[in-house]
Amino acid sequence: MAKTIVVIPTYNEIASIATVIERIHLTTAETHVLIVDDNSPDGTGRLADELAAADERVHVLHRTEKNGLGAAYGAGFAWALARDYDYVVEMDADGSHQPEELPRLIGLLDGGADMGIGTRWIPGGTIVNWPLHRKLISRAGTFYSRVLLRSRLHDLTSGYRGFRADALRAVDFGRVDSQGYCFQIEMAWQFERSGARVGEFPITFIERAEGVSKMSTGIVVEALTKVTLWGLASAVGRAPEPLPLRADVAR
Numbered sequence: 001m002a003k004t005i006v007v008i009p010t011y012n013e014i015a016s017i018a019t020v021i022e023r024i025h026l027t028t029a030e031t032h033v034l035i036v037d038d039n040s041p042d043g044t045g046r047l048a049d050e051l052a053a054a055d056e057r058v059h060v061l062h063r064t065e066k067n068g069l070g071a072a073y074g075a076g077f078a079w080a081l082a083r084d085y086d087y088v089v090e091m092d093a094d095g096s097h098q099p100e101e102l103p104r105l106i107g108l109l110d111g112g113a114d115m116g117i118g119t120r121w122i123p124g125g126t127i128v129n130w131p132l133h134r135k136l137i138s139r140a141g142t143f144y145s146r147v148l149l150r151s152r153l154h155d156l157t158s159g160y161r162g163f164r165a166d167a168l169r170a171v172d173f174g175r176v177d178s179q180g181y182c183f184q185i186e187m188a189w190q191f192e193r194s195g196a197r198v199g200e201f202p203i204t205f206i207e208r209a210e211g212v213s214k215m216s217t218g219i220v221v222e223a224l225t226k227v228t229l230w231g232l233a234s235a236v237g238r239a240p241e242p243l244p245l246r247a248d249v250a251r
Ligand SMILES: Nc1nc2c(ncn2[C@@H]2O[C@H](COP(=O)(O)OP(=O)(O)O[C@H]3O[C@H](CO)[C@@H](O)[C@H](O)[C@@H]3O)[C@@H](O)[C@H]2O)c(=O)[nH]1
Pocket: 008, 009, 010, 011, 012, 013, 036, 037, 038, 066, 067, 068, 069, 072, 091, 092, 093, 094, 096, 138, 157, 158, 159, 160, 181, 184, 212, 213, 214, 215
């Protein structure tokens, strides 16, 4: 059986992180979890340490300051890739991603996908309790990215996804520079255009019941700016080089 680690970035998620980890282990008992905490003022990091002390499947990476989702995942991936995991999964800490859907993602990776993306905008995908403006931003963001980046993927910003570790190891993270949720668009686009196998599966996304979203105007502006620049550069044949995925990963 493949050895899987779920990387969970946290910033002020003390109310939900323990439940999410419990649900992961009820679904797949052998899966490990890495919490990447950016010195949350609410004490999420301290709680994470307590959870890790009580359970050898739980690990914690402490960062000194809030530095964005992209940087947190970059650090978490580096930690995981230095160890012997086969699959590396991304999941939010707030319960919006359903740990019970993990077997579908693992099934995609077992089937040979280099990357699997949990998708809200395909048949079977559902969104519960998300305010209209968030739905619009998500749909518009994916539509805009699909057109400009000529992507065939249906949910480029989704944060529920997983990678084969050997595919992730081939990524030169020095060239992935998105700080916010744009990190999700950049990784999906780069995997797709590098020729990696990207699979999608429908997910149920439920708006958080506790804590607050870290979505900000700056995050939206970063995504809009970067996608526009990548798209325009691609249109004139000056797109950034695809990420150098290894030959045995890129097909
Ligand atoms: N360590 C760290 N974690 C962060 C940071 N910013 C956000 N997070 C963590 O990243 C996860 C997602 O952040 P949310 O703020 O809960 O995201 P959301 O608004 O619900 O956004 C969802 O939709 C986005 C757009 O589709 C997705 O890109 C995102 O992944 C998520 O699914 C949460 O676990 C949150 O604590 C940060 O700077 N540092």
